[in-house]
Amino acid sequence: MKLTTIAFDADDTLWHNERFFVLTQDRFAELLADYAPRDHLDVRLLEAEKRSIGHYGYGIKGFMLSMIETAIEVTEERIPAAAIRQILEMGQEMLSHPIELLPHAQAAVEAMARSHHKVLLITKGDLLDQERKLAESDLRRFFDRVEIVSEKTPETYSRIFTEHGDGPERAMMVGNSMKSDIRPAIEAGAWAAHVPFDLAWALEAAEPPSESDRFHTLEDLGHLEELVTRIG
Structure with a gap:
């Protein structure tokens, strides 16, 4: 043989797997629509993901942290705590999806x-x-x-x-x-x-x-x- x-x-x-990331990224864009246009937000998130791989590896947890980092950056640290909570909930939903x-x-x-x-x-x-x-x-x-x-x-x-x-x-x-x-x-x-x-x-x-x-x-x-x- x-x-x-x-x-x-x-x-x-x-x-x-990837479709859950895409759906979550859509929700993330809606959450931050008042702070950044979608194309700019996608670029910033991808940059954060590149940086996070070396620290957190691949997977949902690294993606969730990248979303939080991006949200803090594009809002110039004005992101409400309630929005951070929503991002955490998005990641938790991904981690429990059937x-x-x-x-x-x-x-x-x-x-x-x-x-x-x-x-x-x-x-x-x-x-x-x-x-x-x-x-x-x-x-x-x-x-x-x-x-x-x-x-x-x-x-x-x-x-x-x-x-x-x-x-x-x-x-x-x-x-x-x-x-x-x-x-x-x-x-x-x-x-x-x-x-x-x-x-x-x-x-x-x-x-x-x-x-x-x-x-x-x-x-x-x-x-x-x-x-x-x-x-x-």
Whole structure:
């Protein structure tokens, strides 16, 4: 077998995630409409998110703190305490939102678990939130190993595929993010299957590694089993 390990991303690959950020950002813009126009607010929030990654990592908590920081900045520290409370409540709602699996997600993971492949979940973000979502998804039973990492780099994939598989050369990463799931996995020497999602965070944008013969694009997870079988 060329492939012995199949790894899945979680957010926006197996279940919805980005749309809750978009909806919350819409509410945030409405809350601060009297202080800043939407396009200016979006730019300032994205800048705050870039800064916050190094301090808080990825996930809802960092996003919530970025909204608070942005609100303080654009209002020149005149934001009412009641508005800060509303921002905190937005984040808390996101942290308790029920999981909604994407089409074919469970069938794809289950099919890989039934095969002779080792099945991994490799995701980044807040530890408690990712553990909550995984538990609610009812997919945990299909994974041989779950890795919640602070960043997805070629070194991350090389380590995980070596420790829990037969090395990156015999592994495939399946995900929606070109920046986090596809390019670093290819650079580590693995195969990669890109499953595009209609919403994407600006900080996850990257060019596809089209020059690599280990790079594939799938319309949805329903085509994964066919691809894995074809590769062998």
